[in-house]
Amino acid sequence: EDGAIAPNSVSAMPGPFHINTPLVESVGMSRRLGTTVYLKMESSQPSGSFKIRGIGHLCQQMAMQSNGIVCSSGGNAGMAAAHVARKMGLPATIVVPSSSPPLVVQKLQDLGATVKITGEVWDEANTEALRLTETEGLTYVPPFDHPLLWEGHSTVITEIAASMGRKQKPGAVVVSVGGGGLLCGVAQGLRGLGWEDVPIVTMETVGADCFNAAVKAGTIVTLEAITSEAKCLGAKTVCRKAFQYSQSTEQAIISELVTDQQALHAVETFLDEERVLVELACGAALAAVYSGVIQRLQDEGRLPRPLGYLVVIVCGGSSINREQLANLQKKIPRPT
Known part of the structure; x- marks a missing residue:
């Protein structure tokens, strides 16, 4: 049946095209963090990502x-x-x-x-x-830069609320940021539920960090080049709406960076523990737990302890397989 769709003939069933993805507890991450970590498995989407x-x-x-x-x-x-x-x-x-x-x-x-x-x-x-x-x-x-995209992405939060119950809001939500579309959707979804007080921890790799650069500068910045291997985070300028969310006093958005090495370590650990292979861009979000970012934010008083439960959005990615992982392992130097 696949491939039998004639071009230019609009299907009688125009969507929705995404699925309601699993929300699963990560025993390994929960053990590391000392609080329950749920994974929103966007890697399960038909196209491979959110x-x-x-x-x-x-x-x-x-x-x-x-x-x-x-x-x-x-x-x-x-x-x-x-x-x-x-x-x-x-x-x-x-x-x-x-x-x-x-x-x-x-x-x-x-x-x-x-x-x-x-x-x-x-x-x-x-x-x-x-x-x-x-x-x-x-x-x-x-x-990534359109209100209809953000509206569509916001369903990731309404699904989490439906799974957990509206009274059980997360202590924080972790997302990777490239151009900022997912961040805008998550922020919109949280606001739609009246969950503005839930902090969003945004993760980027050094060298693909247009959002972090904008947050630090207090204005939108265009990177000279993308030097990270996380090419799917590789927008040189973040979308204006994402920057506006970062400047709002209504919602805490915490911008953090990890190295390519930390993102790769997260990809490898996630593969070992959860049996799912994701790309380096997604590894940035996973590194929030695997590299101790969440724990450090708690130590600094920027996230509460106890946290309630943490949600990590596993954004997925299609540009990864065993060969590509091996290439990354060759390209990215290990810490000595």
Whole structure:
């Protein structure tokens, strides 16, 4: 049945395209932290990451009568867009930078998407996607900066509330930040439930840290280059809405950095303990527990102790397999 969808014929069932993902307790993380840690397993989404929540929602609203969609992506937004387009019977063009692994290009092609490789970083791929929107009359699907994306991503929080009960709010939520779309969705979801007092701990790797740079500078900053191996965090400028959330006094957003080494260690430990392989960008969030960031924030009085329960959003990622993991293990030097 797969692959039998004719292009340009809109499916009779236009979504939702995401699934309600498992919320599971991590015994290993809970033991380390001394408090219960729940994992929101966005790695289980059909496209491999949380991105399908927002992109599916946006396409339902904007692309039903489209000639096709175009999306710029380091990998995961493109995978979500290609998956949704295939389900809707629409052609998809995904523009990726040359830093995207061949694995991602192959997966996108397997989903029936046309792949264009343009530029070295996402920002350059995005310029080409915007050009194609004008010249080809395609519907532009932004990877992280659009209110409909954030609205779609906010369902990750409403699902957590449904699983745990509205009276049992988390002590904190941990997210990885690239361009800031997931952060905006999480903040919106928490506010929608009246959970503004739940702190959000945002995690980035050194060298892919446009949000942290903006928080420190008090203004939006554009990084000169992406030097981290966590290429899926590789937006050089965070979206304005994410920065605005960081400046708000209504909600505590704590911006933290880890090294590529710490993110890789988290990926390896998570694979050993939870039997799930995620990409380095997701490892940044996992490192909040595995590298002691949450514990340090508690010691500093920036997070309470006891914490209640902690939720780590396991954003997932498609640009990882055993070969890619081995490449990362060669590229990223071990601490001596």
